[in-house]
Amino acid sequence: MGSPIGPVIANIFMVGLETHVLPLLSSHMTKWKRYVDDTICYINVDSVDYVLGTLNNYHKSISFTYELETEMEISFLDILIKRNEGSVTTTVHHKKTNNDLYLHWGCFAPTNWKRGTLRTLVKRAHTICSNDMLFNKEIEYIRNVFKEKNGYPSWIINDVIRKVEEEVDNHSSIYRFSHIKEHRALSK
Numbered sequence: 041m042g043s044p045i046g047p048v049i050a051n052i053f054m055v056g057l058e059t060h061v062l063p064l065l066s067s068h069m070t071k072w073k074r075y076v077d078d079t080i081c082y083i084n085v086d087s088v089d090y091v092l093g094t095l096n097n098y099h100k101s102i103s104f105t106y107e108l109e110t111e112m113e114i115s116f117l118d119i120l121i122k123r124n125e126g127s128v129t130t131t132v133h134h135k136k137t138n139n140d141l142y143l144h145w146g147c148f149a150p151t152n153w154k155r156g157t158l159r160t161l162v163k164r165a166h167t168i169c170s171n172d173m174l175f176n177k178e179i180e181y182i183r184n185v186f187k188e189k190n191g192y193p194s195w196i197i198n199d200v201i202r203k204v205e206e207e208v209d210n211h212s213s214i215y216r217f218s219h220i221k222e223h224r225a226l227s228k
Contacts, residue, residue, distance in 0.1 A: 050077045057098050065091055073116075080116040119168050131174040132165060134181075145191040155200055158186055162204045 054077060062072060068087035073080050083091050095104045113122040120133035143154045161182050169175035186192040
């Protein structure tokens with residue numbers, strides 16, 4: 041979607057599809073969630089081909105594809121969703137093609153851009169990770185990536201994490217998992 045109006049057009053198109061086609065699939069599909077043109081849904085395993093065919097017959101210009109969960113997990117956007125016995129956990133999904141290269145600390149770019157990149161990833165971990173263990177694991181991953189691959193000083197990393205934590209504490213209703221406290225030891 042190269043055009044700025046692309047997401048708006050995609051949304052209009054998808055609303056039409058959801059209005060006309062989804063009611064026909066209600067006996068084959070229990071949930072449907074969408075972000076612009078990416079969807080995740082629960083489909084009866086025996087109905088995958090029928091649902092795919094019905095969606096693809098809506099308009100000749102679109103072609104839905106699908107991915108089945110593997111070993112009780114599936115990614116959607118940048119979220120890895122894992123089913124456990126009776127529960128679901130979420131964590132940040134890192135694509136296999138991810139190289140973890142961001143603005144290097146030594147590059148000629150404003151410091152606030154560099155800090156902002158790190159801040160965004162820490163906030164994403166707060167929003168996506170569904171428990172303390174997964175959150176702490178993601179924060180350690182971020183620490184390593186920014187220190188080892190991108191040359192950030194530890195004090196900058198710790199400062200950004202601390203400031204995001206303060207923001208989370210002050211605006212806990214924004215974050216789903218604001219109760220996380222274990223990662224506050226910033227001595228690494």
